[in-house]
Amino acid sequence: MKEISCKLLVIGAGPGGYVCAIRAGQLGIDTVIVEATKPGGTCLNVGCIPSKALIHAAEEYEKALHRASGKDALGISAAKPELDFATTIAWKDNIVSRLNSGVAGLLKKAKVKYVHGWAKFRDGKTVVVETETGEQVIRAEAVVIATGSTPQELPFLPFGGLVISSTEALALREVPQRLAVVGGGYIGLELGTAFAKLGSKVTVVEALPRVLAQYDAELTRPVLKRLAALGIEVLTDAKAKGVSSKGDALLVESAGKDRKIGADKILVTVGRKPLVEGWGLDQIDLDMAGRFIRIDEQCRTSMRGIYAIGDVTGEPMLAHRAMAQGEMVAEIVAGHRRSWDKRSIPAVCFTDPELVTVGLSPEEAKELGGEIKVGLFPFSANGRSMTLQGEDGFVRVVARADNHLVLGVQAVGQGVSELSAAFSLAIEMGARLEDIAGTIHAHPTQSEAFAEAALKTLGHALHV
Template sequence: MKEITCRLLVIGAGPGGYVCAVRAGQLGIDTVIVEAGRPGGACLNVGCIPSKALIHAADEYTRAVHLSAGKSRLGITAAKPSLELAKTMAWKDGIVGRLTNGVVALLKKAQVKYVQGRARFLDGKTVEVDTEMGRQVIRAEVIVIATGSTPVELADLPFGGRVISSTEALALKEVPKKLVVVGAGYIGLELGTAFAKLGASVTIVEALSRILPLYDAELVRPVEKRLDTLGVRIITGARVKGLAKADAVAITSTDGKSSTLAADKILVTVGRKPMTDGFGLDAIDLDMDGRAIRVDDKCRTSMRGIYAIGDVTGEPMLAHRASAQGVMVAELVAGEKRAFDRVAIPGVCFTDPEIVSVGLSPEAAKAAGIDVKTGIFPLSANGRAMTLEREDGFVRVVARADNHLVVGIQAVGANLSEMSAAFALALEMGARLEDIAATVHAHPTQSEGFMEAAQRALGAAIHI
């Protein structure tokens, strides 16, 4: 095949890679993008989007079950619902298909050349791609590595058969009767909660002493209460030691006691790791940080002309971080002056209720030697939350005690993920407590909790 030359080559068409390529194309840079799988990467195809679709379907089904049981206080009753998970998955796949087609259209509009196949480095300026048509060589002045991440596999529980990753969980055609989730991070809890709502008997096993260890206990407490209501069993301080038999898994607690858990499916969600294998990285000399590629604040690697963005560079493994890095790198290649600021990257856990966190928690601020004042406003005092029958949760604002500069915002509650943009903007713009407290928030909305939390930190809360 004829050799391709270009100014910019992007390896990986996930939320970092395709955004980088589109922005580069918009800036008039001759760009080629290579992808081994489907456009959109793991997030669009087997992660962020399909999991949120499943979570929505589970919420709808749970609501219908609640109404059919005559438990509604709204005077609404309904017939007993039924679930056809295959149809649910087909609907989810339709959404994914629309979005992947949209990515292809965006790349075409930006005049980016798309090459399907797995790329492998030959040197710092050259890759070869195994395509359906044969071997394709691509030479580029600048290369961006955006290969993403892959689920971590446990040595005692290799994927296959009853042992599945989040990828297989999002393609199930039947709800497992008994589901054991290994790992109580955000992926395990999101999917475990969804399947519990769909009718599975769910047990979550976590090696640490509590669930969602990346969030402080105050934020996690409403989630724990909701899991208990849903009948989800949580076992902390325990490790999975492998399959006990065909339909059970063996676990060992920190005190040395062993037991087994019956399971139709075992969902392993103990994290994700940078995808650095199979791309010929041994042919080039990059500094690594464990399995991740080490980069600076401009996403430059240790080799001139090679950048890396997204999950392949390590934590935080978030699609929106990858996209922001992709835009920055494209603009750097175009000659603009840019650097990546990690201060305001929101993290959202789509559990029930949802958790949103931006910036520093009170504990993290204290650890950093910052004297802070904190304002918390409970949703039980918010009129909109009451009308939605979801009063569980709160909004918390963390600010410096000396000048009231906001250094962190956290919240837990139903549908509060949509407030993440306001939280991030407040930190990005350097807001102070007075700025938030004086901003008129629409009534009745849950966002008023943001204003009231700031007012409370100032000692001027109205509704509590």
């Protein structure tokens, strides 16, 4: 049995884990990282990156179909396109492979030792890793748990065969003719929209009164309009009940009636659960916060020398949150004074159009007490959006009425994910409405809508 010792052991090489290990290596900390699959975790391999590749391919295919229809407003026509889905998937896989190699190279550059295998705690300082060549014992002064999360399964729709998770959806070798999506959150609608553009007949089943329930109705209205235009049927207040006896349909209760939704695949996207099983956590008896590992403002767990970051620590389960936590923990282990004091964490939904939220919504801001100001600027009044045929959407700013401190920014529209950095920066730096309105934004760009929304909140928008 091999044994190695190190200053820092990171369990999980997803976005949080590999960033933590790289930063620790940069700071001269003797670091080991353990990963059971491939570098990059869920986000890089079966989540964020491959899904965005599929979404982009679907957008391009839909544009080509539209031009072949002879109804293109730009005057562009083309022959009817053909989709070689195997080539699409190969292109997606190549991107993932390149990024896998990139992460591995960065870890090597930072002099981080990479161990491939499944880790289990023996005690708070010792982990046993099941590798291809046998067991390896790793002893560490500090341990970071960054094991991530997995798709949530429904007991009456277990994964397998007809029923798939987002992981299997991104590995399909052909486009299903009929796709039933159980769960109308961001994952379900991102993938459902992509497959609809690729040719699937998509039906979304959501148990709540509306889809994208984490966003307000004003923000999601353009998305619902686009879903209808794509021919996606959306059933709300509907409950999935199981698979038909013939195995070719989803059984649903909707509007008090039972119905069958024919499906070649049933995609279940009802959330994700923290991956806390199989790591021997029972050997170290960490305090939990529900199903998540409880942490403090420095990502410390209830046991000295053990930290936890990312999805295993709770919402928001976002890769960039895990990355920021990982960087912070590495610096704490190195002796730096750090704590988690982020004002906001941006959230992006890559539907069509895209959604961005940073900070507080108008409703959340009102709950804090005190008067607020809200200003909205539509992309229909933005020149650049018009030239991109992306007028359906807006930027909205929420601020305190007394001192004009910006509390939140929301946007819906084509490509608004790229505006999320500006929104986050404004809130992190404590910007006032006057700061945003007084910053010169390049013309013609969609970013002008941010300045105009601030002006609107102040009561004197220029272009609407």
